[in-house]
Amino acid sequence: GIQVEQSPPDLILQEGANSTLRCNFSDSVNNLQWFHQNPWGQLINLFYIPSGTKQNGRLSATTVATERYSLLYISSSQTTDSGVYFCASGDYKLSFGAGTTVTVRA
Amino acid sequence: KAGVTQTPRYLIKTRGQQVTLSCSPISGHRSVSWYQQTPGQGLQFLFEYFSETQRNKGNFPGRFSGRQFSNSRSEMNVSTLELGDSALYLCASKQEYEQYFGPGTRLTVT
Numbered sequence: 001g002i003q004v005e006q007s008p009p010d011l012i013l014q015e016g017a018n019s020t021l022r023c024n025f026s027d028s029v030n031n032l033q034w035f036h037q038n039p040w041g042q043l044i045n046l047f048y049i050p051s052g053t054k055q056n057g058r059l060s061a062t063t064v065a066t067e068r069y070s071l072l073y074i075s076s077s078q079t080t081d082s083g084v085y086f087c088a089s090g091d092y093k094l095s096f097g098a099g100t101t102v103t104v105r106a
Numbered sequence: 107k108a109g110v111t112q113t114p115r116y117l118i119k120t121r122g123q124q125v126t127l128s129c130s131p132i133s134g135h136r137s138v139s140w141y142q143q144t145p146g147q148g149l150q151f152l153f154e155y156f157s158e159t160q161r162n163k164g165n166f167p168g169r170f171s172g173r174q175f176s177n178s179r180s181e182m183n184v185s186t187l188e189l190g191d192s193a194l195y196l197c198a199s200k201q202e203y204e205q206y207f208g209p210g211t212r213l214t215v216t
Contacts, residue, residue: 031203031204033204035207040210041143041194041196041209041210041212042207042208042210043196043198044207045204045206045207048203050203086149088149092154092161092162093151093154094139094141094149094151094198095151096149098148
């Protein structure tokens with residue numbers, strides 16, 4: 001199956017900083033999604049972004065399907081942005097990366 | 107619209123027992139998928155149900171099974187529990203392309 005590589009594995013930010021998370025895919029990108037896992041374990045949908053760029057508040061995402069990667073941008077980070085971020089691709093079966101653990105310090 | 111719901115949220119079982127987890131999808135969604143999340147293996151696909159039929163299956167032993175009812179609610183069952191089955195079990199519902207996840211059931215096997 002498709003392999004998903006997320007980088008960096010860990011990210012420590014000062015409140016107000018900007019950051020970029022990256023996902024690389026070993027095969028064609030399909031129905032790419034970004035999630036934020038909250039402390040209780042629920043995966044919260046951030047973006048459905050099979051291609052192009054989308055923005056939602058301080059978050060934005062870009063997928064370049066032809067080059068098999070996607071980026072998630074966090075601007076003016078807040079402590080509530082802390083958590084694990086996952087990207088995933090697939091039809092019926094989502095293949096997930098290992099996640100990026102983001103810690104935002106006040 | 108109400109989101110995906112899962113019950114119970116927490117469960118403690120002993121080795122050898124069996125367990126049934128329940129998932130109610132978003133209204134109108136007919137596809138329900140199940141995933142297992144562990145620290146060692148990450149998020150792994152278990153199976154997908156659509157219109158009461160298992161449409162796809164991941165690489166898990168036969169102790170893991172599931173079903174879907176006519177109202178799209180789904181259950182998964184794990185028989186003869188092992189310590190390694192301790193995990194967060196997430197279900198997701200889908201209408202077209204985007205999957206939406208429930209809060210999960212955290213299963214601890216002792």
